[in-house]
Amino acid sequence: MRKKISFAGPSITEKEVAYVTDAVRNGWYENFDGYIRKLERAFADYVGVKYAIATHCCTHALHLAAAAVGLKAGDEVIVTDFSWVATAYAVSYTGADCVFVDIDPDTWTIDPACIRKAVTKKTKAIMLVHTFGHPAEMDEIMSIAKEYGLFVIEDAAPAVGAQYHGKPVGGFGDVACFSFQGAKMTVSGEGGMLLTDNEDIYQRAKLLADMGRTDREAVFWSDLLGFEYVMSNVSASLALAQLERVEELIAKKRQIFNWYDTRLKEVKGLKIVREKPGCRSNYCYPSLLLEDSVTADRDEILAGLRKLNIHARPGFPQMSRFPVYKQRFENPVAALVEKRGISLPSAANLEEDDIDFVCSSLTGLMREG
Ligand SMILES: Cc1ncc(COP(=O)(O)O)c(C=O)c1O
Numbered sequence: 274m275r276k277k278i279s280f281a282g283p284s285i286t287e288k289e290v291a292y293v294t295d296a297v298r299n300g301w302y303e304n305f306d307g308y309i310r311k312l313e314r315a316f317a318d319y320v321g322v323k324y325a326i327a328t329h330c331c332t333h334a335l336h337l338a339a340a341a342v343g344l345k346a347g348d349e350v351i352v353t354d355f356s357w358v359a360t361a362y363a364v365s366y367t368g369a370d371c372v373f374v375d376i377d378p379d380t381w382t383i384d385p386a387c388i389r390k391a392v393t394k395k396t397k398a399i400m401l402v403h404t405f406g407h408p409a410e411m412d413e414i415m416s417i418a419k420e421y422g423l424f425v426i427e428d429a430a431p432a433v434g435a436q437y438h439g440k441p442v443g444g445f446g447d448v449a450c451f452s453f454q455g456a457k458m459t460v461s462g463e464g465g466m467l468l469t470d471n472e473d474i475y476q477r478a479k480l481l482a483d484m485g486r487t488d489r490e491a492v493f494w495s496d497l498l499g500f501e502y503v504m505s506n507v508s509a510s511l512a513l514a515q516l517e518r519v520e521e522l523i524a525k526k527r528q529i530f531n532w533y534d535t536r537l538k539e540v541k542g543l544k545i546v547r548e549k550p551g552c553r554s555n556y557c558y559p560s561l562l563l564e565d566s567v568t569a570d571r572d573e574i575l576a577g578l579r580k581l582n583i584h585a586r587p588g589f590p591q592m593s594r595f596p597v598y599k600q601r602f603e604n605p606v607a608a609l610v611e612k613r614g615i616s617l618p619s620a621a622n623l624e625e626d627d628i629d630f631v632c633s634s635l636t637g638l639m640r641e642g
Pocket of ligand 1: 357
């Protein structure tokens with residue numbers, strides 16, 4: 274059998290090995306948080322914001338963001354209905370209600386027209402996702418937020434390096450969160466990052482991330498019900514090495530996307546998610562939709578690929594259908610992508626002949642259906 278064609282996975286070089294080795298050897302005593310501080314500064318500078326907090330994972334960063342903007346029971350938050358569940362659960366942890374809205378059929382990011390229709394007197398915030406590394410429609414979203422006085426939280430988990438009109442995502446809303454989980458653009462095993470330009474949000478998030486400790490001189494004192502959400506120095510060393518290579522890592526993802534696009538663009542029945550004019554996608558997860566003309570069943574295609582050791586993924590299930598949520602929402606585009614969407618393998622160790630194999634296998638399975 275051919276090698277496993279992984280859905281995602283990192284590129285690790287001597288740089289990462291050197292930084293982690295240094296953190297393990299020397300990242301203690303007076304250097305116990307050296308890599309964390311460097312990573313926070315470097316990430317904030319890369320995106321162009323003032324403040325950063327490195328966290329254990331992006332889910333924690335999202336929870337901190339939701340709490341730091343003051344979400345609470347009785348508030349409504351407008352949330353995209355197409356994402357990994359962490360996006361919605363971060364809102365729900367605060368007691369606020371998620372109002373799930375539909376996505377744009379071309380980019381699979383939250384549809385601003387649907388946001389506008391969902392605003393009520395109780396709406397406090399918008400939780401958007403830069404889906405699979407494609408920027409959400411930030412101009413329209415920010416103008417709706419301004420009009421109604423809403424906070425904007427950017428879930429940029431997979432989207433480091435994505436740009437909207439030349440500006441990196443993560444610097445548009447009140448607060449943004451990124452992931453360093455092993456399948457993301459830059460990895461640290463598990464890891465996350467909260468970014469903000471707002472000093473109040475930063476101070477509140479910082480307090481909550483570190484067990485509510487305001488006075489570090491009073492060693493064990495805690496002032497409020499906080500969490501243990503901070504990143505470890507060893508994880509930060511790996512994340513920093515990856516961040517310093519981010520443009521190279523994005524270039525590889527974009528090359529993989531181009532290999533797919535060249536082979537699949539003439540195939541009837543496939544709608545490929547491409548970056549919109551004015552946007553730079555990091556193509557973290559190249560994706561496509563099987564149109565109606567394709568009679569093959571999406572899940573059978575995925576199972577057929579799996580038999581060939583090709584690991585592709587289905588679209589996210591609509592989060593609004595999870596048992597945690599009692600109210601039902603009609604979001605037809607998200608429902609369609611759930612059933613007919615495919616994200617293709619784009620691990621950093623894939624080469625052009627692997628993509629060739631994925632494409633010929635995919636088109637073969639489409640014909641069988
Ligand atoms: C859109 C989105 N948000 C949040 C997360 C959560 O990230 P983490 O695993 O670092 O908590 C993910 C992870 O897959 C994600 O894709």
